[in-house]
Amino acid sequence: MKPGHGEVLIAEGDVDVPEDHEALIDTFRAQLDAGMWAAVPRATPGGRREAQMVTSFDDVPPGADRVIFFPRAAGGR
Amino acid sequence: MLLALSASAIVILVLLWEVAWPVAAERFERWRARRALVEVEVDGYDPGRERRAEQKARALLRSCVNEEEWAMYRELGFIRVWGGLADGPERDDDLGGAPYAYLIYPHKPVIAYLPQTRRLLNEYCVAFPDETRPYGSARLPDSDDVLAKWMALTGDERRLVATANMHLPGRQIDPKQVRRDLWRLTQWEQSRMRERHRGAGSVSAP
Numbered sequence: 001m002k003p004g005h006g007e008v009l010i011a012e013g014d015v016d017v018p019e020d021h022e023a024l025i026d027t028f029r030a031q032l033d034a035g036m037w038a039a040v041p042r043a044t045p046g047g048r049r050e051a052q053m054v055t056s057f058d059d060v061p062p063g064a065d066r067v068i069f070f071p072r073a074a075g076g077r
Numbered sequence: 078m079l080l081a082l083s084a085s086a087i088v089i090l091v092l093l094w095e096v097a098w099p100v101a102a103e104r105f106e107r108w109r110a111r112r113a114l115v116e117v118e119v120d121g122y123d124p125g126r127e128r129r130a131e132q133k134a135r136a137l138l139r140s141c142v143n144e145e146e147w148a149m150y151r152e153l154g155f156i157r158v159w160g161g162l163a164d165g166p167e168r169d170d171d172l173g174g175a176p177y178a179y180l181i182y183p184h185k186p187v188i189a190y191l192p193q194t195r196r197l198l199n200e201y202c203v204a205f206p207d208e209t210r211p212y213g214s215a216r217l218p219d220s221d222d223v224l225a226k227w228m229a230l231t232g233d234e235r236r237l238v239a240t241a242n243m244h245l246p247g248r249q250i251d252p253k254q255v256r257r258d259l260w261r262l263t264q265w266e267q268s269r270m271r272e273r274h275r276g277a278g279s280v281s282a283p
Contacts, residue, residue: 006220049142074205074240
């Protein structure tokens with residue numbers, strides 16, 4: 001998510017392909033280092049939708065088709 | 078005689094010129110300035126960009142939340158998220174295990190409330206500023222702001238509540254407006270339930 005732009009594709013690839021896997025990990029780390037939060041939207045077995053916050057690439061659930069990075073929350077006025 | 082008159086006329090003309098020239102020059106410059114095209118430094122500003130960003134943000138939000146939440150946002154302008162903490166959003170709140178929920182508005186505080194009594198609990202002021210300001214603003218599109226709150230609340234409610242600045246209800250959003258929105262939400266849910274029953278009870282023609 002970017003102000004003035006909405007959704008921006010940062011990287012895409014197949015985690016089963018070693019080169020893609022490394023590139024995705026690098027991108028993931030770069031986003032977190034830039035202060036972003038990462039979340040994976042998912043559906044619960046009960047049909048509810050929720051997000052899973054992830055802090056490392058290993059936390060990304062297998063089969064997740066995307067990770068959304070968004071600016072870290074701060075106390076507002 | 079003629080020579081004297083001519084000399085006097087020339088002197089008068091020169092004096093008049095001296096007096097009138099600065100005024101005339103200033104008026105001419107003002108006239109030119111008014112007619113000149115003002116080139117504002119806009120730094121590549123595209124007036125449609127914010128709108129396109131919002132359209133993309135709506136599509137992303139729609140792909141993440143469920144059908145009911147999306148319809149709620151589209152028709153009412155906010156999303157309700159049920160709270161998941163056993164002791165309520167704040168440890169001081171003695172909810173006695175009563176279910177509580179949040180209302181998420183774009184670029185407004187998150188409101189915690191008790192659905193059973195419509196009692197407002199707290200306002201959580203939270204923002205998601207992108208300090209890199211890639212487009213001169215730290216503000217996300219409206220639907221991205223809603224999605225960020227939705228993800229943070231459903232993904233890690235405790236952290237979001239701890240990060241936000243908590244205030245009593247009414248600091249930024251008029252409690253009357255919130256209660257009106259809660260009434261609208263009830264009406265909306267009842268209407269959807271009626272439609273669902275009608276749809277389930279109808280029998281298609283052979």
